[in-house]
Amino acid sequence: MPVGTRATVRGLDPADLIEVGANIVLSNTYHLWVRPGADVIAELGGLHAFMGWSGPILTDSGGYQVFSLREHTKVTEEGVRFRSPEDGAYRTLTPEVAVRVQETLGVDVAMAFDECLEHPATHERAAESLERTKRWLIRCIEAREHPERTALFGILQGGLYEDLRAEHAAWLTELDLDGYAIGGLSVGEEREQLLRFAAFSAARLPEDRVRYLMGVGHPVDLADAIMAGVDLFDCVLPTRAGRHGLAYTSEGRRNLKNGRYRTDGHPIDPACPCGTCRRFSRGYVSHLVRADEILGKRLLTHHNLAYYLRLLARFREAILAGDADRCTSLREEAAIASRAAVD
């Protein structure tokens, strides 16, 4: 899922999203709640109409964002009280509010509101937090008013403790939710641990539901997670890296700010069929990036999303064909794309 935090994937319009092959986008409950407000969006026909995107939309619950505002938060059993940097107003995000806001936005998939566990955390602290996350999920379920329109995904937590994750996965599966996310990873742990816990978690969630790994990652991380059973991702890397001049390519990651690309007439990725690579040279994109021109951000965001989404589309084909060798070779391609290119 391309990340469209504020009801826009930065720099792209909905036609661009279709062109790069997006079939679902992620937006953010916290940001839209604060500005322009869920009621404003509802009045304008809901989030799909608002942003001109008729495909599915998933929103994260806002938990990650309010827990990131550490100095302003007060966490109680009720929820999280915080002060928004955007307008200085105090608000309290609770499971009920998170569900209500997401249903008001009219999104296709709402994420449960859970407690974000700090990293590192003791087993005792992780277990205690997990119990709260479970109570909050029950409150999310009870708060739903439009289950026929907005699905609800639970989020598997349990920190970096296998016993807690296994227990939570069993408990979540019993609830028979629309889908499941793997949360609490990509928070500062080693890559090896991230992948081990992603695989451990995916294996304990039902195969016939979406298994969504939150906030991951480089192409090779996605590849490893796919091979461990993950179906869905969101990640700011292709868009954020694009805005900072980085391109993921079949030959490795390129930093277009680098002077070596000034007179380079090749496309960013010779193997890429995207609109950026079909039309523009590394030299031109490098010029735009160094001049801090909007079009540079847009073209690289476009290319990076096209790269990621094409990689995932090829994985889907290989999986549907039951072709494990093809998956292995795609994983190798993703590993190359995740390293710096040697130009």
Next chain:
Amino acid sequence: MPVGTRATVRGLDPADLIEVGANIVLSNTYHLWVRPGADVIAELGGLHAFMGWSGPILTDSGGYQVFSLREHTKVTEEGVRFRSPEDGAYRTLTPEVAVRVQETLGVDVAMAFDECLEHPATHERAAESLERTKRWLIRCIEAREHPERTALFGILQGGLYEDLRAEHAAWLTELDLDGYAIGGLSVGEEREQLLRFAAFSAARLPEDRVRYLMGVGHPVDLADAIMAGVDLFDCVLPTRAGRHGLAYTSEGRRNLKNGRYRTDGHPIDPACPCGTCRRFSRGYVSHLVRADEILGKRLLTHHNLAYYLRLLARFREAILAGDADRCTSLREEAAIASRAAVD
């Protein structure tokens, strides 16, 4: 001509430019000379290939820009020595350099390098400057190496003095150049003076050549100038205003930052057929503008250029049909678009 200073109309790609109805774009000799350099662009196939725009390109000579760097310039008969803020390097822009850079870029129309007269200026100072501008034009003509590929437009100067403008117009016409620009206006004089001198100048330039009024203006200014015989314009207003949240519409200028548009479901301009107005509401664009999202700048730039270019296309039709009444009513529409909308 949409303004694409650094080989990009900020936020738009060439397909967008075609969609808004652009059939020529302006770029900037000074900026491209400093970064990425004319030789770099030549190595990448020339400015058309570089920016992916196959339509005509006109470049201004860079004179206006280097004269704007006042504290860094030293003006001599040779040219203007200046220090570029971009890289701190000292360079000297002369008539020969301006022509060489523009021919190296491979543009369709090069502008002559002239002296930018300060405002206000005495008759003596204006006359003295005009003589230098004439000598520099002769040097521009003599410096041309690719007249078959790159046309050269002269620039009518003479400050706010009718005798100087009349004399210069006669002198320029004798040179039988490819086209003529009206320069030295929109420099701080009253609107009434701007229009009077634009009309005075246009009337004294040959009807069978392009008459191009530089750096003007609001829709109503364009309308008045068209009715005085001007054929071509460049102006940063539609693009710059768009980046700052302003929209030109058939109902007046709208500031989308204004809170009154938060829940407004109408298109920016109900009478506009552009992609922004067909797809998005004032409420959404207002949200993007207030959140400082790239897409807000892009959508408003798109709309404003579509508005300007459609106005000019309708003027062309009316002129070709010899319909003076239609021109008058278009002038009224342009006057409305130039005032703040009453919402």
